[in-house]
Amino acid sequence: MTMEQSTALAPASRAVQLLGTDLSEKNLKLHLEGLSGVDAVGLEARAAALATRSIKTSSKVWALDTIIRLIDLTTLEGADTPGKVQSLVAKAINPDPSDPTTPRVAAVCVYGDLVADAVEALGAAHGSGGPDGIAVAAVATAFPSGRASLAVKLADTAEAVAAGADEIDMVIDRGAFLAGNYGKVFEQIVKIKDACRRPDGTSAHLKVILETGELNTYDNVKKASWLSILAGADFIKTSTGKVQPAATLPVTLLMLQVVRDWYRLTGEKIGVKPAGGIRSSKDAVRYLVTVAETAGEDWLDPHLFRFGASSLLNDVLLQRQKLQTGHYSGADYLTID
């Protein structure tokens, strides 16, 4: 154990900046264990208080459109087919065919082997960073369990990037994290980040999934968030959506606090993505409030905040139609997904 702890780690620039050039597992562990504990009662009370804000009329219109712009429209099923991906993409480009003013979603999120299908289906609509461009995100690294060798994970990532993925959603090795083997988790993230590089020198964005439902405590979520950011994450993401509980408001609030602290420390903005379990507009609006009040309104942007969701979009569209027409809408007036 002590031998392991003194192992030198890959010199990820953020970690070197914060922990010094003699980066070792021991240093990392000391830093993570030195983080202040999370006041669970206070955190949950704060999240509950933020969830009581009432958003009405013009603010609600703005909130609903913002939610759509922040969605990573997701399909992650074993039964996904190229046809399913095409219909997902069609919905991403034109969420509500009855209203062309509906904004587009931020990205579509699929398994790595379907990236090429998504890119092809998007055609001219494909693009990350543009105002109307829709990015392609791929889950990688033996999603959702993360139980595979590093070589397999790297190959998984490299293939998705080569196929045209703009964003990689990787899962951390929860087993290693819970066993206290922070160095292993750190190294893996650094290497996956490396595998996100494209031949032209640019790099796919890396979202690191903590799978907070398996980390058991808020303290662990906080440690894993710091660890992921130090290792080079562009985004930290709550969950795979395959484990209950998935995204919760307190966990997202905590991750936003870490991101805010990192911004204050270094001036660098890291993104946050809650995923799984956010199905209603009402829930999503609560997340927007939490983002604005914690990290700041700058974060209400697809580059810094995303919802990983599928059924959420239809609920937002129902609310949007209600606000536009003045009467309640129904599922018959939406596309099925």
Added chain:
Amino acid sequence: MNSHLAVPKTYKLYIGGAFPRSESGRTFEVADRKGRFLANAAKASRKDARDAVVAARAAVAGWSSATAYNRGQVLYRIAELLEGRREQFVAELRAAGGLTQSKANQEVDAAIDVWIWYAGWADKYLQVVGNGNAVSGPYFNISTPEPTGVVAIIAPQGELAAGGGLLGLASVLAPVLVSGNTAVLVANEAAPLPAISLAEVLATSDVPGGVVNILTGSAAEIAPWLASHSDVNGLDLAGAGELEWVDLQISAAETLKRVLPPETGVPAPSIERIRFFTETKTVWHTKAII
């Protein structure tokens, strides 16, 4: 301990098999005919109506796919439970409506009879309403009714003795349920107690949650939201005679709902009320390979 402090009941809504308070937190006082306080009831808002439609929509798949025989049994079971709760309904009709004991008994009898009459149609109306159509070819052409989906009902309003009670409720609710529709019912505004007591019967019967949803409060306030709601397929305006029901019809037409116009008093039992909230499906099939 020989003194007992009376505990007046606070009635709630019935949505999705549960008894929630109104989302708005509003209540109103229910009085008897002489204006004396009887109970508090929840005053439903448009959001309660929306929630009720969501619950009703979710229940359509299960209820409409139950076999006709099974639906008949479930409805018959409700009649059995009504019989068991007879005393409560009689007492409510007497207290809130000023009916005599024998009139109240007659009303409950009539309501149970109507309910059983409709329950019996569950596995028979198809044979009566459906058709084998004449065609000029060697195949069968068959038309058969299917439930339309979610039906919003404005229950008969006004005096309990004049149809606003249990009989009126049974006469509008049962025909909608028989074919496999689910219902959102707006109770008699002036005297909602029989409707909520019926909800308590339904909650302990075999009717799946969400098949019947009951809202108490202002019909004039809730009805327009149900009439314009895109996820409601049918509208029974039986008790809407005093409302702006032409406007309700117009907004219902925007989403092509089936609309039954207002009635005076209690709608008579008829198979037409069952047929009205159905859609006809016509299929053909080859006769035989000879």
